[in-house]
Amino acid sequence: MRYYQVGDPSDARLALHTDEGSYDLTAANASVESFGDLARAASIADREVDAIAAKLAESAPELASETIADTTRAPVHADxxxxxxxxxxxxxxxxxxxxxxxxxxxxxxxxxxxxxxxxxxxxxxxxxxxxxxxxxxxxxxxxxxxxxxxxxxxxxxxxxxxxxxxxxxxxxxxxxxxxxxxxxxxxxxxxxxxxxxxxxxxxxxxxxxxxxxxxxxxxxxxxxxxxxxxxxxxxxxxxxxxxxxxxxxxxxxxxxxxxxxxxxxxxxxxxxxxxxxxxxxxxxxxxxx
Structure with a gap:
């Protein structure tokens, strides 16, 4: 699974890309705005990041490939x-x-x-x-x-x-x-x-x-x-x-x-x-x- 940070700073969103399509994970859960948020949730739940993302993707709207291509930013906000x-x-x-x-x-x-x-x-x-x-x-x-x-x-x-x-x-x-x-x-x-x-x-x-x-x-x-x-x-x-x-x-x-x-x-x-x-x-x- 690939994770992209999309949108401008005032509307940061985490996108998931799989072989089946691309999904707006932030739309599924507003507290997951970044890959760091996803990794934190996986750590708390003691699960892999992909398992958390797959669950969110079940209710996440699909994203057009153009949205990812046109608005991709640095994928992580690393300290x-x-x-x-x-x-x-x-x-x-x-x-x-x-x-x-x-x-x-x-x-x-x-x-x-x-x-x-x-x-x-x-x-x-x-x-x-x-x-x-x-x-x-x-x-x-x-x-x-x-x-x-x-x-x-x-x-x-x-x-x-x-x-x-x-x-x-x-x-x-x-x-x-x-x-x-x-x-x-x-x-x-x-x-x-x-x-x-x-x-x-x-x-x-x-x-x-x-x-x-x-x-x-x-x-x-x-x-x-x-x-x-x-x-x-x-x-x-x-x-x-x-x-x-x-x-x-x-x-x-x-x-x-x-x-x-x-x-x-x-x-x-x-x-x-x-x-x-x-x-x-x-x-x-x-x-x-």
């Missing part, structure tokens, strides 16, 4: 977004190439403790079709397509698509500049939906792809598979939640294997399309912040 790095071999290579201290990334790639870092708060990330940002003081900027894990009270309840925007020039100058390279206005996007964890057979067996276009011309188009991860989803989640006061609803991005070459940097107006099999496609344009 925090975190991210993991150096989880794929190509990511480790890219970080070495950009860095003045490449041995640090080899140590993380081969080490027992993964790199997990804070990424964004709700006022720093955007949803589908909203502009993601590149810093005006950065010279080398890239998107990073990633599988996002949606957590409720630290437990995995779903998956989404994420874009972990990165200033490679700032981080490459010195690894201690990582927060500035990663955390800024519009530094992240998530969407277009949440795919329930129960409906994903194996998060390590999903095709992932990214296309970057400028003025209608395709500049980058590559794909990979989440099976190329050298860390498991459960391992990354455990590292994030252990010894950490995690919020009620959060998203953990799990790293990237799709990195444009050294000669590429994003420009204002570029279009980024990121897709993950069985979840969906996240589209954003680029703006300078």
């Amino acid at each position: 925090e977004v975190w991210a993991a790095g150096v989880t794929y071999h190509i990511s480790e290579q890219a970080r070495q190439e950009e860095s003045t201290m490449p041995d640090m990334y080899i140590d993380v790639y081969e080490g027992g403790r993964p790199e997990v870092f804070f990424k964004a708060t709700p006022n720093r990330y955007v949803g589908p079709d909203e502009p993601v940002g590149i810093r005006s003081d950065s010279e080398w900027d890239v998107p990073e397509p990633e599988l996002g894990v949606v957590l409720y009270q630290g437990d995995i309840v779903g998956f989404t698509v994420g874009n972990d925007m990165s200033s490679r020039s700032i981080e490459g100058e010195n690894p201690l500049y990582l927060p500035q390279a990663k955390v800024y206005d519009r530094c992240c996007s998530i969407g277009p939906c949440v795919r329930s964890a129960a409906s994903v057979d194996d998060p390590h067996d999903l095709e992932m792809w990214m296309t970057i276009r400028r003025d209608g011309e395709t500049l980058y188009e590559e794909s990979t598979d989440t099976g190329e991860m050298v860390r498991s989803v459960s391992e990354l989640v455990d590292c994030y939640t252990k010894h950490n006061a995690v919020p009620e609803l959060s998203v953990l991005l799990t790293g990237t294997a799709l990195v444009p070459g050294d000669g590429f940097t994003l420009r204002e107006g570029d279009r980024i399309d990121i897709g993950i099999e069985d979840i969906g496609q996240l589209t954003n344009t680029v703006t300078v912040v």
Whole structure:
């Protein structure tokens, strides 16, 4: 099952999409306005989110597909977004190439403790079709397509698509500049939906792809598979939640294997399309912040 946040902020609604159709769950129960509300209800009832949603769908009106396509917003209002790095071999290579201290990334790639870092708060990330940002003081900027894990009270309840925007020039100058390279206005996007964890057979067996276009011309188009991860989803989640006061609803991005070459940097107006099999496609344009 897929869950979408639709409508404007004054009329937020949670939509469920299944093979049978799309349904307005908020119309069935006004207290369920978001995926967070649904996850909370499932936690209280000690049931899966899909079971609660299926019950609501019995009395929910159907939604036209155009309603979801035209009004989709960030699918969750996550209190925090975190991210993991150096989880794929190509990511480790890219970080070495950009860095003045490449041995640090080899140590993380081969080490027992993964790199997990804070990424964004709700006022720093955007949803589908909203502009993601590149810093005006950065010279080398890239998107990073990633599988996002949606957590409720630290437990995995779903998956989404994420874009972990990165200033490679700032981080490459010195690894201690990582927060500035990663955390800024519009530094992240998530969407277009949440795919329930129960409906994903194996998060390590999903095709992932990214296309970057400028003025209608395709500049980058590559794909990979989440099976190329050298860390498991459960391992990354455990590292994030252990010894950490995690919020009620959060998203953990799990790293990237799709990195444009050294000669590429994003420009204002570029279009980024990121897709993950069985979840969906996240589209954003680029703006300078």
